[in-house]
Amino acid sequence: MGNSQTEWFWSKYEEYRSYVNRYIENYLSNLDIPSELRNASSHLILSGGKRVRPVFVLSVSELLGGDIEHGLPVATAIEFLHNFTLIHDDIMDQDMFRRGVKTTHVLYGVSTAILAGDYLFSLVFGLVSRNYEGDEARFLTQLLAEASENICIGQAMDIKPEKYVENVDDYIEMVYLKTASLIEASTASGAVVAGRLDLVDRFKEMGRSIGIAFQVADDILGLVGDPSKTGKPVGNDIRNGKRTLPVLYVLDKMDKDEYDFFMSVFGNEAADEESVRRAINLVVKYGGIEYAREFMGEYSKKAMDVLKDFDDSDAKIFLLNLIEFIVSRDK
Amino acid sequence: MGNSQTEWFWSKYEEYRSYVNRYIENYLSNLDIPSELRNASSHLILSGGKRVRPVFVLSVSELLGGDIEHGLPVATAIEFLHNFTLIHDDIMDQDMFRRGVKTTHVLYGVSTAILAGDYLFSLVFGLVSRNYEGDEARFLTQLLAEASENICIGQAMDIKPEKYVENVDDYIEMVYLKTASLIEASTASGAVVAGRLDLVDRFKEMGRSIGIAFQVADDILGLVGDPSKTGKPVGNDIRNGKRTLPVLYVLDKMDKDEYDFFMSVFGNEAADEESVRRAINLVVKYGGIEYAREFMGEYSKKAMDVLKDFDDSDAKIFLLNLIEFIVSRDK
Numbered sequence: 143m144g145n146s147q148t149e150w151f152w153s154k155y156e157e158y159r160s161y162v163n164r165y166i167e168n169y170l171s172n173l174d175i176p177s178e179l180r181n182a183s184s185h186l187i188l189s190g191g192k193r194v195r196p197v198f199v200l201s202v203s204e205l206l207g208g209d210i211e212h213g214l215p216v217a218t219a220i221e222f223l224h225n226f227t228l229i230h231d232d233i234m235d236q237d238m239f240r241r242g243v244k245t246t247h248v249l250y251g252v253s254t255a256i257l258a259g260d261y262l263f264s265l266v267f268g269l270v271s272r273n274y275e276g277d278e279a280r281f282l283t284q285l286l287a288e289a290s291e292n293i294c295i296g297q298a299m300d301i302k303p304e305k306y307v308e309n310v311d312d313y314i315e316m317v318y319l320k321t322a323s324l325i326e327a328s329t330a331s332g333a334v335v336a337g338r339l340d341l342v343d344r345f346k347e348m349g350r351s352i353g354i355a356f357q358v359a360d361d362i363l364g365l366v367g368d369p370s371k372t373g374k375p376v377g378n379d380i381r382n383g384k385r386t387l388p389v390l391y392v393l394d395k396m397d398k399d400e401y402d403f404f405m406s407v408f409g410n411e412a413a414d415e416e417s418v419r420r421a422i423n424l425v426v427k428y429g430g431i432e433y434a435r436e437f438m439g440e441y442s443k444k445a446m447d448v449l450k451d452f453d454d455s456d457a458k459i460f461l462l463n464l465i466e467f468i469v470s471r472d473k
Numbered sequence: 474m475g476n477s478q479t480e481w482f483w484s485k486y487e488e489y490r491s492y493v494n495r496y497i498e499n500y501l502s503n504l505d506i507p508s509e510l511r512n513a514s515s516h517l518i519l520s521g522g523k524r525v526r527p528v529f530v531l532s533v534s535e536l537l538g539g540d541i542e543h544g545l546p547v548a549t550a551i552e553f554l555h556n557f558t559l560i561h562d563d564i565m566d567q568d569m570f571r572r573g574v575k576t577t578h579v580l581y582g583v584s585t586a587i588l589a590g591d592y593l594f595s596l597v598f599g600l601v602s603r604n605y606e607g608d609e610a611r612f613l614t615q616l617l618a619e620a621s622e623n624i625c626i627g628q629a630m631d632i633k634p635e636k637y638v639e640n641v642d643d644y645i646e647m648v649y650l651k652t653a654s655l656i657e658a659s660t661a662s663g664a665v666v667a668g669r670l671d672l673v674d675r676f677k678e679m680g681r682s683i684g685i686a687f688q689v690a691d692d693i694l695g696l697v698g699d700p701s702k703t704g705k706p707v708g709n710d711i712r713n714g715k716r717t718l719p720v721l722y723v724l725d726k727m728d729k730d731e732y733d734f735f736m737s738v739f740g741n742e743a744a745d746e747e748s749v750r751r752a753i754n755l756v757v758k759y760g761g762i763e764y765a766r767e768f769m770g771e772y773s774k775k776a777m778d779v780l781k782d783f784d785d786s787d788a789k790i791f792l793l794n795l796i797e798f799i800v801s802r803d804k
Contacts, residue, residue, distance in 0.1 A: 176633070178632075230591060257565070271615040288599065
């Protein structure tokens, strides 16, 4: 992207984002509920976030001639669903910080945090059933119910990766369920609120491809990203033993000594920097990074291909830039 | 009820229950999900339960000429929603046993139990959106989303009763939200699946009244129930400091000495039996039990009144008996 196009892209992104933020803030502040529940449910969602899923809803809807206002309730529902999963994931992973602030369970206790997540989840379907009718309501409810089920199943796989994520295929399945299915629901919801039920399947495919490319980009950054940009130490994912795409690809390609060495570092939080660097080099040597980059490229191309059939428009250029940004980001 | 009518009632109850149980078992065993998630999500729901909410769905539907098979998906959705709340409540209350078996988080750990509840919750809306269409789907989604929101709000009040439950009105509000709103959704769903959208509001009112009467019956049993039947020690609710209807009614009626004595026993788990008995006597003396019985009678009458306008049928007699049973049970 040229400089002026970059500027244009980010100002359009910010425009979508502020529509969503205004709707969210207004919605949360009008809820007539105990203050404890309101504060705990609002804490994470009001402490930042890129709102990339709502942005997909609104920009796909705009591409297809939809009206922004009409997309806001489901865009918000999807952001609530996302934040519900984050609040519960943080309890499960015992994470203390997210988005630079303390996690909900650290601030409000585990019980209230469980409840805050449950409440956000219940608002998802309230938002949809109160703001849409007929086929629109049915499609949106189905998309969000499916995504919710998928996220839980993906999370169950992710809790025990040693049992459920043995190879590249398992991994893609897990990433689809846990991450891509909500982006799939976002882009497809954009088609629904634009009144284009005939395009739901194609925009599901687009979102699915974006979601998988998004996660693989993360995997690559976790291994060979620049720590000064990602904010994470070199080889963080190696020390944490994260079974990412590049790692799964090379595991059965190393010779025995290399494999034994790799496994002595992988998941070893006390591993020294030199060993971590050598482990990463093994992933590079056996083509793990290259494979992941190609894989990501294929999926981002698939996503962009869906856009080919549509006339040029601001929304189309925006979406192409957004997909490009997702796979080429350095943090 | 005469003996033969009692028998007839329970055999009809059991008939509804086994329809639901068969549907639930079949549904859960056909899910293609990680075994850990399936086991944790199924554990509580397959370990018993009265299925009173699904029974309300099916019997109201039958009263209005609906078909049992057609009501089963939403009856199951409501039972899933109920079990989701129980699994999460048990984590919040750190309860070890329910329905005579270990709770889900004790067996599978807190993380998997949170996830199991979330997953059941996500199935609720999947069941509705996949099995119903048009107005039916929209009404059912709205009823279940509203009930879910209410349950979370009620639970938030119940976590801090000292803050949110000061008087009888707060209490009824809390009971409505936490307990009655799901029974309201059950009876109203029965009207929806029978195709009687015009009767949804009246059957909501019926369910709401039943739910409140149901909880007040529990409150009375918790104070003056026969421990050999309820299975709970005398004055359990006094030792636990439970702000129930009879207690809230009398709190401002005692003189200062009585009040001070009552508060020294209320919520004091180490209180001796004699003190607990004296505390209960204070509730009786100031008309707490009498008030609660009248209150319950009014609400059960309200519920039964809804049935007056319908021609006599097996389903009508069954529902009248079921309401009667709920308020006159001794355990």
